[in-house]
Amino acid sequence: MKGPSTIVQSASFVAADIGTRFRLVSEPADSKPRGTVVFVPPFAEEMNKSRRMVARMARLLAADGWRVVQRDLHGCGDSGGDFGDASWSDWLDDIDSELSRALDDGPVWLWCLRAGALLAPALLAKRSGADLLLWQPVLSGSQHLQGFLRLHTGARVVGRAPRMGERSPLQRLRAHEKVEVGGYILSPALASGLEQAAFELPTAFAGTVVWLEVSAAHPLEPSPAAAVAIERLRARGIGVESHVLRGPPFWQTQEIEECDALLELTRALLANGEEATVHAPRQGIARGMAPNAAR
Amino acid sequence: MNVEQEVVATLRSVLSLDPAHHRLEANSALLGSIAELDSMAVVTILTTLEERFGIVVNDDEVDSGTFASVGSLMRFVETKLAR
Numbered sequence: 001m002k003g004p005s006t007i008v009q010s011a012s013f014v015a016a017d018i019g020t021r022f023r024l025v026s027e028p029a030d031s032k033p034r035g036t037v038v039f040v041p042p043f044a045e046e047m048n049k050s051r052r053m054v055a056r057m058a059r060l061l062a063a064d065g066w067r068v069v070q071r072d073l074h075g076c077g078d079s080g081g082d083f084g085d086a087s088w089s090d091w092l093d094d095i096d097s098e099l100s101r102a103l104d105d106g107p108v109w110l111w112c113l114r115a116g117a118l119l120a121p122a123l124l125a126k127r128s129g130a131d132l133l134l135w136q137p138v139l140s141g142s143q144h145l146q147g148f149l150r151l152h153t154g155a156r157v158v159g160r161a162p163r164m165g166e167r168s169p170l171q172r173l174r175a176h177e178k179v180e181v182g183g184y185i186l187s188p189a190l191a192s193g194l195e196q197a198a199f200e201l202p203t204a205f206a207g208t209v210v211w212l213e214v215s216a217a218h219p220l221e222p223s224p225a226a227a228v229a230i231e232r233l234r235a236r237g238i239g240v241e242s243h244v245l246r247g248p249p250f251w252q253t254q255e256i257e258e259c260d261a262l263l264e265l266t267r268a269l270l271a272n273g274e275e276a277t278v279h280a281p282r283q284g285i286a287r288g289m290a291p292n293a294a295r
Numbered sequence: 296m297n298v299e300q301e302v303v304a305t306l307r308s309v310l311s312l313d314p315a316h317h318r319l320e321a322n323s324a325l326l327g328s329i330a331e332l333d334s335m336a337v338v339t340i341l342t343t344l345e346e347r348f349g350i351v352v353n354d355d356e357v358d359s360g361t362f363a364s365v366g367s368l369m370r371f372v373e374t375k376l377a378r
Contacts, residue, residue, distance in 0.1 A: 152354075157359055168354060
């Protein structure tokens, strides 16, 4: 195997419908990229907690020959706008503009972390041709929203937030008011989009799915909800390569954590996917690594 | 199911408490005594208790009194189980 190649990273601001977006592209310095990996970030604090893992993955994949595109979504810190101004459809538009550009230029992996997976169905319904790389995907938007809003309850219990009168944050959102939870101003337009989203791939989807979970539990097995969703996809004839790795839930741990095994397996599966395509063996960790190591 | 054991096990794992330094019994104080118990930890404890006991906690049902001590949290779970 050719040693890891040098990479270049270029940062820019690009115009969007409202304001500008920050965009970071990592790619090999001395060869044409073998394809594009478009990152779809998780929601709110999970995005901050996972920045290190995402940055490391982007650099490693670029060294493996991929162009990796990380676009900061509307209101997410590096891009223009406040979080409270962002809507679900803004975020769909943000990723769609990256996806459409990438699909003109070779194979594409849509790399979704956590709630990023909830944006994937609408994106893939609009544009076909991308494969799906899932890291600990969130399957139900309403559950995810509920978990996020619960931070308000947590803050109230420890005495850091007052009761919002008689109405819960969810009731206030339903009344078209913005709410502040966990340091984030959440707009009804974002919350309702999240709440209605579910990980249901469009019928036309014909790509491959790589589904990776990280767990500290014994024994290591997919979460029950993931197992059901994976079986449903396989029943539709979609090739799903699923693995569970031991590691910390780096997207939510108090301290910033990393999971090297997830980085390495992802590299191997993407390298493998390019050669073997579609139906990779289900228990394929060892076999998936082999061609990569042998080159 | 032993409610005390389950509640203590949940607190230990969520708060990463070392048994050698933190004895957790029914009269052990929580809020104000254990620095690790922040708003995120409260959320994780509630979610974990829901999973372990198969209960559904309405967010309006909990306040600082619920998390005053191991005992108050146990009584809360017992009340939910009795319904």
